[in-house]
Amino acid sequence: MKMRxxxxxLSLFPASTRDRQPEMVDALAESDxxxxxxxxxxxxxxxxxxxxxxxxxxxxxxxxxSAYVGAVLWFGALLAIGPLLRLKFTLQFGASVPGSxxxxxxxxxxxxxxxxxxxxxxxxxxxxxxxGGVGIYVAARSNVIEPWGTIDSAWYEARWLGAALFLVxxxxxxxxxxxxxxxxxxxxxxxGFATAVLALPLDSYASRASRNYxxxxxxxxxxxxxxxxxxxxxxxxxxxxVIAALLAVFLHPIPSAFAAAPIVHLVGVSMHLxxxxxxxxxxxxxxxxxxARIHVxxxxxxxxxxx
Amino acid sequence: MLARGPAHGYGVIxxxxxxxxxxxxxxxxSVYGSMDKLEAQGHIEHSHDEVENGRxxxxxxxxDSGRTRLQVEVAKLATEVKAAQTALSLDLGGLSxxxx
Numbered sequence: 001m002k003m004r005x006x007x008x009x010l011s012l013f014p015a016s017t018r019d020r021q022p023e024m025v026d027a028l029a030e031s032d033x034x035x036x037x038x039x040x041x042x043x044x045x046x047x048x049x050x051x052x053x054x055x056x057x058x059x060x061x062x063x064x065x066s067a068y069v070g071a072v073l074w075f076g077a078l079l080a081i082g083p084l085l086r087l088k089f090t091l092q093f094g095a096s097v098p099g100s101x102x103x104x105x106x107x108x109x110x111x112x113x114x115x116x117x118x119x120x121x122x123x124x125x126x127x128x129x130x131x132g133g134v135g136i137y138v139a140a141r142s143n144v145i146e147p148w149g150t151i152d153s154a155w156y157e158a159r160w161l162g163a164a165l166f167l168v169x170x171x172x173x174x175x176x177x178x179x180x181x182x183x184x185x186x187x188x189x190x191x192g193f194a195t196a197v198l199a200l201p202l203d204s205y206a207s208r209a210s211r212n213y214x215x216x217x218x219x220x221x222x223x224x225x226x227x228x229x230x231x232x233x234x235x236x237x238x239x240x241x242v243i244a245a246l247l248a249v250f251l252h253p254i255p256s257a258f259a260a261a262p263i264v265h266l267v268g269v270s271m272h273l274x275x276x277x278x279x280x281x282x283x284x285x286x287x288x289x290x291x292a293r294i295h296v297x298x299x300x301x302x303x304x305x306x307x
Numbered sequence: 308m309l310a311r312g313p314a315h316g317y318g319v320i321x322x323x324x325x326x327x328x329x330x331x332x333x334x335x336x337s338v339y340g341s342m343d344k345l346e347a348q349g350h351i352e353h354s355h356d357e358v359e360n361g362r363x364x365x366x367x368x369x370x371d372s373g374r375t376r377l378q379v380e381v382a383k384l385a386t387e388v389k390a391a392q393t394a395l396s397l398d399l400g401g402l403s404x405x406x407x
Contacts, residue, residue, distance in 0.1 A: 020339065022362040023317035027335045030321075037332075044336030051340050055347055 002038055003029060009045045014056040110138040310377055313354040313366040316342055342367060350376055 006028045010021050031041055056062040113135030121128040308314050308322050316338050323333050345351045350373030354366040369377070 017343075019356075019363065020316065020365045023315055023364055024335055024339060026362060027317045027320050027338075031335065032332065041334055041336065044334035044340070046336070048336035048340030048343070051343060055343065 002033055005038070006041070006045070009042060009049065012046075012049050013052050014062075016056055016059075016061070017052050106138050110135045113138065309351055309367060309369040310374065313368040315364040315366050317364065345373065349373070 003025070006025070010024060013021070028041060031037055113131050117128045117131035117135060120131070308319050314322070316335075319342075320333050320335065320338055323331050342351065346353070346367065350370060351367045352370050354368040357364045357366060
């Protein structure tokens with residue numbers, strides 16, 4: 001029972017540290033079997049696991065893999081959301097979905113293109129990027145937006161960031177080094193925002209709603225200062241978060257590249273949920289640099305009476 | 308322990324247990340986490356692998372920077388011990404009523 005639990009904890013370590021697990025297992029097998037010690041060993045293993053992951057994700061291999069997995073995950077979400085929603089609406093409304101401009105065929109084509117793009121991703125980056133780009137475009141053109149909820153909309157908006165990230169990582173490929181990846185990912189995030197802005201006509205045509213961080217950028221950053229001053233505090237907060245999210249991608253490329261777009265989007269859709277997420281992300285991203293900059297110095301002033 | 312020669316994490320845990328007569332048992336995660344950190348800082352490095360009873364053992368050895376750091380830490384500890392001893396002898400002198 002004790003060793004099964006320890007084996008479970010050891011399986012959480014990154015694969016790069018698995019080579020020393022046999023000796024860790026031997027050491028754990030010899031440890032005190034009391035519950036108190038099991039709790040102590042579990043805590044120390046979880047700490048070591050977190051440290052290992054932290055170190056691994058900052059390594060060249062870790063950066064590359066997380067970017068690659070992130071791109072595939074984003075792309076997986078893109079693969080799933082369109083056809084699944086279409087299936088849901090078809091079941092809900094029948095073959096003729098209200099508000100839909102197209103039949104189900106474009107989704108089938110988009111799905112096939114996206115699956116093929118993922119399959120060829122490791123072999124030919126340019127082919128994958130081209131297939132993925134066409135697949136995303138086909139899926140986007142045939143979307144039905146009106147009945148979507150918050151989460152559905154978040155995924156919809158995230159597609160532009162995911163698409164950009166996917167394309168950039170595909171283009172950067174395995175030649176990406178630890179030094180160059182933090183340059184590529186902010187570029188991907190900026191491209192994501194740019195494509196969201198470029199998608200404004202499509203979004204407003206498809207949804208006739210303002211659930212788009214591209215529209216939010218337009219509302220919060222582009223109007224005249226006079227209009228800005230006439231707005232409430234929340235509009236200013238939203239504008240500040242949008243700017244902070246854009247800046248954050250240069251400071252923390254990987255988490256920001258994945259988190260910025262959905263968070264900014266959610267602020268627009270659900271103010272409280274979005275701001276809560278933004279706060280959590282902000283604390284998660286800044287506590288380490290902040291702690292590193294805080295120096296508490298305790299000075300012992302020795303007076304003659306101490307001697 | 309690595310200053311005496313290459314060793315693996317399991318070996319470090321057993322050594323501390325033996326030296327302390329079983330009173331001290333280091334947590335496995337703490338030892339391997341610390342060794343990871345020391346390796347990342349360049350104070351220790353992977354030396355070689357050995358197979359003992361069909362189980363692989365990953366040996367580490369101390370580097371020059373690790374040895375320098377160890378000397379600094381040992382000197383710091385020695386200073387603290389000396390300061391504590393001085394403080395204790397002063398207190399004891401005060402308690403015995405002898406002039407300081």
